[in-house]
Amino acid sequence: xxxxxxxxxxxxxxxxxxxLTPYGGAPEVSTLPTRFKPDWPTLExxxxxxxxxxxxxxxxxxxxxxxFERTGDDTDRKGKRTDGLVIIRNGKxxxxxxxxxxxxxxxxxxxxxxxxxxxxxxxISIKNDILKLDDPGYYHFEALxxxxxxxxxxxRHLLNMSSGLEAEEGYESGPLKSSVIAxxxxxxxxxxxxxxxxxxxxxxxxxxxYYSSCDTNILSAILKNxxxxxxxxxLPFKQLFEPLGIKNATFEQDASGTFVGSSxxxxxxxxxxxxxxxxxxxxxxxxKRLLPEGWVNFTMTxxxxxxxxxxxxxxxxxxxxxxxxxxxxxxxxxxxxxxPDAPKxxxxxxxxxxxxxxxxxxxxxxxxxxxxxxxxxFNKNEFLKLVKESVIR
Amino acid sequence: xxxxILRALLLFAVLxxxxxxxNWKHLEAFPSIISxxxxxxxxxxxxxxxxxxxxxxxxxxxxxxxxxxxxxxEKKEVTVSGLGRTNKSIFLNEKQGCVLKND
Numbered sequence: 001x002x003x004x005x006x007x008x009x010x011x012x013x014x015x016x017x018x019x020l021t022p023y024g025g026a027p028e029v030s031t032l033p034t035r036f037k038p039d040w041p042t043l044e045x046x047x048x049x050x051x052x053x054x055x056x057x058x059x060x061x062x063x064x065x066x067x068f069e070r071t072g073d074d075t076d077r078k079g080k081r082t083d084g085l086v087i088i089r090n091g092k093x094x095x096x097x098x099x100x101x102x103x104x105x106x107x108x109x110x111x112x113x114x115x116x117x118x119x120x121x122x123x124i125s126i127k128n129d130i131l132k133l134d135d136p137g138y139y140h141f142e143a144l145x146x147x148x149x150x151x152x153x154x155x156r157h158l159l160n161m162s163s164g165l166e167a168e169e170g171y172e173s174g175p176l177k178s179s180v181i182a183x184x185x186x187x188x189x190x191x192x193x194x195x196x197x198x199x200x201x202x203x204x205x206x207x208x209x210y211y212s213s214c215d216t217n218i219l220s221a222i223l224k225n226x227x228x229x230x231x232x233x234x235l236p237f238k239q240l241f242e243p244l245g246i247k248n249a250t251f252e253q254d255a256s257g258t259f260v261g262s263s264x265x266x267x268x269x270x271x272x273x274x275x276x277x278x279x280x281x282x283x284x285x286x287x288k289r290l291l292p293e294g295w296v297n298f299t300m301t302x303x304x305x306x307x308x309x310x311x312x313x314x315x316x317x318x319x320x321x322x323x324x325x326x327x328x329x330x331x332x333x334x335x336x337x338x339x340p341d342a343p344k345x346x347x348x349x350x351x352x353x354x355x356x357x358x359x360x361x362x363x364x365x366x367x368x369x370x371x372x373x374x375x376x377x378f379n380k381n382e383f384l385k386l387v388k389e390s391v392i393r
Numbered sequence: 394x395x396x397x398i399l400r401a402l403l404l405f406a407v408l409x410x411x412x413x414x415x416n417w418k419h420l421e422a423f424p425s426i427i428s429x430x431x432x433x434x435x436x437x438x439x440x441x442x443x444x445x446x447x448x449x450x451x452x453x454x455x456x457x458x459x460x461x462x463x464x465x466x467e468k469k470e471v472t473v474s475g476l477g478r479t480n481k482s483i484f485l486n487e488k489q490g491c492v493l494k495n496d
Binding site for chain 1: 419422437444445451452487490494495
């Protein structure tokens, strides 16, 4: 009964605040300073003692115990449940630990971290002039051209989670009307992107940020049409994983052969750290530029639509950029930084049940944390604070 | 007095029926969630992440229990029933992992 009331209350809240004025304009993009690294972890990550790269081993122990300390009964899936933790400083592993039967060689479900890797594939495709950031989606994906309103949706809008499509995100909270559940498991599962494109428009594309798995799977389907099925099947493996030396990866597709970019990429913790390292180095890998200049800055810039998105309790927790998260806050909207005790330039990919990839350029640190948290027991700010405090120089 | 209560009940019933009609596409699909989620996530847990059966049950279980479960290791198929619906996931290969089969 209480669930039904919660559902009703939730639906009422969703109806609020639809008065909007459109916001346009590209995010500011400038190039990060180029980094020079003699060692690239293409073959394997090097490991080193924390002290040799300016990190206190004792303080790092606190990071480790924060992540792995059991705070609830495992059979009831309570508390923090960390599966793996890898921390990289100056291009070398300084902390690596696994639990609950995971090892350095096991693939782990990344859930929504997959979205950020779809963004990487867009970076690569734009660098190679395969498509353009401001192309309307329907140029490449017919299902998105059903009327004039849908035709306004561009690739940039989709990357900024601002398509305006009326999706309902939420897994366990409101299963009945959740479009993400319908997309993954029931009505949409045969062809997720077509299902998503059929959703009505709730707001002018580009004006309202609404985190949506649908936006990602439409992006994934656009890539399928642009590359053709065979080249698309190889796209993540040949264009991204191979250059980084990622040999073992699973990327599941829906029944129509579109990568489930919203949810179903599986990587080892070490290999996900390589994706972080690519972004730490401004999209350059072993002196070859894979992502366009300015792409990483675009990744760290909050979606412009934030400025006109109606306030909700979720707004301050997100700071969504272009399929990643940033620690910038949105001062114009009075939205504070989500992780106030972490460096301002921290940015992240983040997934359901506690999957995290943090990149901190100012500290030259990359962190991967895998888990299976069924409760909100893992506090990112507290965790990042401990990481920051472990850095001596 | 009695009339008023009856009227209120009737109104309530009409509202419920309207709500059901309005949400029919969601309600109709809903029961399938339990078995499709269980079979897909169990399949990936077992064949992609290579965890034990026990761990994968623990990973895939939801607040609504399932009524039937089968993991065919030879065919690499996971079949699950729950809330009166049955769904099957199949492991394709190392790169593509598992996918829900459509009837």
